[in-house]
Amino acid sequence: MSEARSSGSASNPPLDPSQVDLRVTIGGVELPNPVFTASGAWGYGLEYLDLVDPARLGAVVTKTITVLPRKGNPQPRLRELPTGLLNSIGLENVGLGAFVRDKLPRLARHEVRTVVSLAGRREEEFAEMIGELSHHEGWVGVELNLSCPNVAEGGLDFGTDPRLVESITRRARAVLPDGKCLLVKLTPNNVPMATLARAAEAGGAHAISCINTVVGMEIDLDARRPVFPRGIAGYSGVGIKPIALAKVWEASHAVDIPVVGIGGIATVRDVLEFFVAGASAVQVGTALFARPDRAHRLIEELAAELAARGVRRPAELRAGD
């Protein structure tokens, strides 16, 4: 690490884009580039086949899957703010059974590097779901969603207790088949990121996904109550980028495993900033709603941008301490 950190000064002569190496390895899984789609922002990876090839992405992180299908929360579910979105979708998803039956075979056929986002209601459920997944092809890893603010049970409750983060991660790692990677997605809310990241690392995570949405609220002034029935909702998009950068910085200084930066990424500059803050890869969420091919564009722009800066590998951008 220290060697990589010292190189990559701003004065490097430009390179040819073909000299740039975008590959990133997470827990023994090699990915061709460090740009993924974030959970909840690109469905199950199969929704835009008429526009772009999902196999060109570093990875696709699926909508979070639960054991049983979920209907999600009542309307309103989404509000647009000048600086981002507030959402309260409530983990609506098809459930694990339908996912492995209907989605995984197609993901395998299209050679998508799928990271399956998982949420459990009980501590053991995460490992049980991995057990079920291990009978099927079509995925390269899992991301434990220990950070959803939009469900009454699980989610944030698990994700704010470092002991639970560690034990859930450990159980998941114990049943994870060889050759698959284990990401743990953490919340920026309530608990220091360093504490949570260390807990996940101690439990055997291969990488930290950082961050899930920030808890937020919108008020209906006329009605004198919150807009969302649950009160709180998840804040995402450009407005959370500074928060995400700070959390990525904190996490990457606390652990030795890779950190995957998430939060408000929309441009190639944003991607580079996350690398400087200590991320090894990034996920694009909210920005995909306006442009579903945005992550694909970022991959192309990334090679060109790094070459122009004379940077051979994203890791060289990381700031010194």
Next chain:
Amino acid sequence: MTARIMTKRTLTDATVTGRRELAHHAWLIELEVELEAPVRAGQFAMVHPLEAGTLLPRPFSVLDHRDGRLKLYVKEVGAGSRALAHTPLGERVQVFAPLGRSFPIEEFRGRPVVLVAGGVGLVPLWKLRSELLASGEEVPHSLFGARTIEELPGELLEGWRIHLEEAPPSAPSGEGSSTMSAGGGLPTAPTGSGLPTAPAGGEVEVGLVTLHLDEILREQPDAVLALCGPDAMMKAAARIGRQRGVQVWVCLEEQMACGAGVCRSCTIPAAGGRTMKTVCQDGPVFSLDEIDYV
């Protein structure tokens, strides 16, 4: 039930080639854009002004698309619609289209189709009407409701029977009149306002658009009723249709982010309430028996 037809969508930049105010703060917008699939009545486009726009694109029903020209009818209600309505000619906007499920026009063949539209709900039904007429079908009743005369997009209303909630100030039969026949002189917008008048040949009446619906459906028991407009209007019309036992189709609106079934922000309960449907992909056109609506 009709199977959903998955059409190839196009995500591209389009040039604004026309903009004209047809009614108060409501614009006919023409975009130059090649789409890879034809657009059917009820389908919509996610449109995103690239400069000074909102974070997310906005959904707009397609009024017409032919020869690389996409026509929308956009009412200004907030930042997104205003940005689109005021994008100068020659500037570019992002278009993602066609999206959603159209009216199953094949199922309507040979049956009297009754259209009830309110406000910008006119757009999908205007297209449905022109598709039906173009294929030789009859559309015996096309009803359009608006609050005031200033909301009438004159040139789109040929062949529509107009219902106004408020009597126009220049109503020919004087204040307090509740009906006006087309023959008796059409109401016009206040002079000097620059707003269009009701179309010649159209019929105008003061009262809710659902006023005569029951009567119409009683005489046409095999009718198909297609609705698009404000929620209260659609619900009232849908109830009448259901009571008369005719087949009812509604074209719905919901807050959208992706327009593609991905973000799950536009969901409504399916019939029975156990599962959800997306307005953007399972709809926006629904048969009344698919959803928990009235």
